[in-house]
Amino acid sequence: xxxxxxxxxxxxxxxxxxxxxxxxxxxxxxxxxxxxxxxxxxxxxxxxxxxxxxxxxxxxxxxxxxxxxxxxxxxxxxxxxxxx
Amino acid sequence: xxxxxxxxxxxxxxxxxxxxxxxxxxxxxxxxxxxxxxxxxxxxxxxxxxxxxxxxxxxxxxxxxxxxxxxxxxxxxxxxxxxxxxxxxxxxxxxxxxxxxxxxxxxxxxxxxxxxxxxxxxxxxxxxxxxxxxxxxxxxxxxxxxxxxxxxxxxxxxxxxxxxxxxxxxxxxxxxxxxxxxxxxxxxxxxxxxxxxxxxxxxxxxxxxxxxxxxxxxxxxxxxxxxxxxxxxxxxxxxxxxxxxxxxxxxxxxxxxxxxxxxxxxxxxxxxxxxxxxxxxxxxxxxxxxxxxxxxxxxxxxxxxxxxxxxxxxxxxxxxxxxxxxxxxxxxxxxxxxxxxxxxxxxxxxx
Numbered sequence: 539x540x541x542x543x544x545x546x547x548x549x550x551x552x553x554x555x556x557x558x559x560x561x562x563x564x565x566x567x568x569x570x571x572x573x574x575x576x577x578x579x580x581x582x583x584x585x586x587x588x589x590x591x592x593x594x595x596x597x598x599x600x601x602x603x604x605x606x607x608x609x610x611x612x613x614x615x616x617x618x619x620x621x622x
Numbered sequence: 623x624x625x626x627x628x629x630x631x632x633x634x635x636x637x638x639x640x641x642x643x644x645x646x647x648x649x650x651x652x653x654x655x656x657x658x659x660x661x662x663x664x665x666x667x668x669x670x671x672x673x674x675x676x677x678x679x680x681x682x683x684x685x686x687x688x689x690x691x692x693x694x695x696x697x698x699x700x701x702x703x704x705x706x707x708x709x710x711x712x713x714x715x716x717x718x719x720x721x722x723x724x725x726x727x728x729x730x731x732x733x734x735x736x737x738x739x740x741x742x743x744x745x746x747x748x749x750x751x752x753x754x755x756x757x758x759x760x761x762x763x764x765x766x767x768x769x770x771x772x773x774x775x776x777x778x779x780x781x782x783x784x785x786x787x788x789x790x791x792x793x794x795x796x797x798x799x800x801x802x803x804x805x806x807x808x809x810x811x812x813x814x815x816x817x818x819x820x821x822x823x824x825x826x827x828x829x830x831x832x833x834x835x836x837x838x839x840x841x842x843x844x845x846x847x848x849x850x851x852x853x854x855x856x857x858x859x860x861x862x863x864x865x866x867x868x869x870x871x872x873x874x875x876x877x878x879x880x881x882x883x884x885x886x887x888x889x890x891x892x893x894x895x896x897x898x899x900x901x902x903x904x905x906x907x908x909x910x911x912x913x914x915x916x917x918x919x920x921x922x923x924x925x926x927x928x929x930x931x932x933x934x935x936x937x938x939x940x941x942x943x944x945x946x947x948x949x950x951x952x953x954x955x956x957x958x959x960x961x962x963x964x965x966x967x968x969x970x971x972x973x
Contacts, residue, residue, distance in 0.1 A: 549739075551741070578745065578944055579820075582752070586745055587710045587749035588742040589741065
């Protein structure tokens, strides 16, 4: 089972990325819970310097930007090895 | 297919540089014909009389608000595209090997040029420290970033013209450089919260591969930024210009001149003290700045007030408190505040 985390202090953009990720996962037919990481020490330990960031299986997929839904779906599908 | 996907595909199919050129041309044409357009519409089609206060105020309002919104949209778009060539990771790499001094100058410049939201101040601070960027250099970056931002620059230009805007940019950079250099000299590293150094020791900030957007994505970033910022600030801009339009008509201007004119030596520090706990972005505070200035408060005093509001806001200090112990945070606020007060006096003396 993959783990998916959104790193961010809970700002508006972080919530947007969380919703977008949930939507992308739903459209890919995945039932993975999106975990929110708000602790700064934990965020920094990933080497992320701009939030929000998306982490899949402990690998930083993107940071400091909100992707378009379509490109987010592509990126997640590739990481999770899902065929669309 | 979503509208965004459709637009991105359009941008990819047509050469995106042509699209950019077309957008720039359309923008300049709009900007150029704005004044004749409103002149024809108001005085021509609606047969407004030239002369009465209310007609002039109406013309001022529609012309100035469309002009400033157009300026805002154009500048935000252009700035976001230019900034897409930089990233916070890149900036950190550029600052990593810099000594203090040169490093402070570079950090202030990069603070303006790097796409950065103050909500990322904490992870950015940790990442800089982890990469060995000196504390004073890091602070120069954090001071310059909110102080010299494109909204402030556009609105200042729209409301006060070129000279004031250039002075604001120059002094904002100077404050960031000098305050960062002074703080660096004070050897305050022991007042950084210990967990920051632990993360740094763990190799936190190893980072990931840098993300290189395509031209179509840069275009998309620009459009998204314009929508977000203009969507957020347009109401403040309109309110500020409406206030300005009203003030242009009737200004009972003696109270402020008495308490905060150029001759009162306490006006500048008082304005700065007042500005620190207030939190607003440049778009929210500039209407107030315009109104205060129109009522006779000296230019240096209102600019110092504005700098204190945008550069030393309480919410950002609360964020920074996570990584800076109270002693360091207190010294940081004091040094930046002294820099702003000095700038205020300087402006009052030379303007």
